[in-house]
Amino acid sequence: MATRDSGPNLQLKPIGHVENGIKPRQKVIWEDIESRLRLDEQWVEGLEGLEEFSHIVVIFWLDRPKEQEIPLKVHPEAKEDMPLVGLFATRSPLRPNPIGVTTVELLGIEDNELTVRGLDAFDGTPVLDIKPYLVRGDLKRDASVPGWLHRLWGETDEEEPA
Amino acid sequence: MATRDSGPNLQLKPIGHVENGIKPRQKVIWEDIESRLRLDEQWVEGLEGLEEFSHIVVIFWLDRPKEQEIPLKVHPEAKEDMPLVGLFATRSPLRPNPIGVTTVELLGIEDNELTVRGLDAFDGTPVLDIKPYLVRGDLKRDASVPGWLHRLWGETDEEEPA
Numbered sequence: 633m634a635t636r637d638s639g640p641n642l643q644l645k646p647i648g649h650v651e652n653g654i655k656p657r658q659k660v661i662w663e664d665i666e667s668r669l670r671l672d673e674q675w676v677e678g679l680e681g682l683e684e685f686s687h688i689v690v691i692f693w694l695d696r697p698k699e700q701e702i703p704l705k706v707h708p709e710a711k712e713d714m715p716l717v718g719l720f721a722t723r724s725p726l727r728p729n730p731i732g733v734t735t736v737e738l739l740g741i742e743d744n745e746l747t748v749r750g751l752d753a754f755d756g757t758p759v760l761d762i763k764p765y766l767v768r769g770d771l772k773r774d775a776s777v778p779g780w781l782h783r784l785w786g787e788t789d790e791e792e793p794a
Numbered sequence: 795m796a797t798r799d800s801g802p803n804l805q806l807k808p809i810g811h812v813e814n815g816i817k818p819r820q821k822v823i824w825e826d827i828e829s830r831l832r833l834d835e836q837w838v839e840g841l842e843g844l845e846e847f848s849h850i851v852v853i854f855w856l857d858r859p860k861e862q863e864i865p866l867k868v869h870p871e872a873k874e875d876m877p878l879v880g881l882f883a884t885r886s887p888l889r890p891n892p893i894g895v896t897t898v899e900l901l902g903i904e905d906n907e908l909t910v911r912g913l914d915a916f917d918g919t920p921v922l923d924i925k926p927y928l929v930r931g932d933l934k935r936d937a938s939v940p941g942w943l944h945r946l947w948g949e950t951d952e953e954e955p956a
Binding site for chain 2: 643715729
């Protein structure tokens, strides 16, 4: 099926990059990691007022890993005891469009540099966009997830049915 | 003002499109709108297990409006009584990289077609990615926003200081 927009590629351009010293394959607890988002100077004016938000949504380019093959099914976090599920049921970085979306705590803004906590992106990752986290819209108090995710998060020992 | 200039670009390709009959400039309450996301058939297997999530995050291409000029400061929702803030402090569709990110209620999946409620995208909008909404990570119970947003949402009549 051809849709109006499915022909030519859609193009993006980084507005900045991530600085945190974290290299691929380094084991870290992302929730605790502080990163700086250094934006190109031309965008500084566009940050005005953002400091009033406690959280922001960072849109970034998943430039690692470099694999070209995208498995349609994956074990979440590559754990064999997790069920084999579709890639869209996970936040796997191997996606048709390698766009990362992570909500982080905004610690501060100085000129073109944002300091955030909880961004799961390696050092040098291109930043594509920054959005305010809206308690109306982004915060879904009644959201639920599958049992295997609670198990992955260590909240329950319950085994998946074989 | 800044423009979307070209350079060494990162490229995207739609994985499907939005069907909801909503045209630009039509006045709608997006929260109530049901949309279908029709994905290309090749991605069907990647949806397995997604039906167990109550909410998903839809990543889409903001192909309307067509303006090339990106104002660095905007009045939220084009309302003159809202403060003039940086574009990154808003969810304005006019952004350096026109990527929309919206959390929606997942009503059902049938083959390559997802039915969702609350997607603020016009009919025909290219879909770039679908991610599960994770209560650990995406749900920030302690998030806060500026006073002007509560006023925009009609939760308070308090005036901004002039």
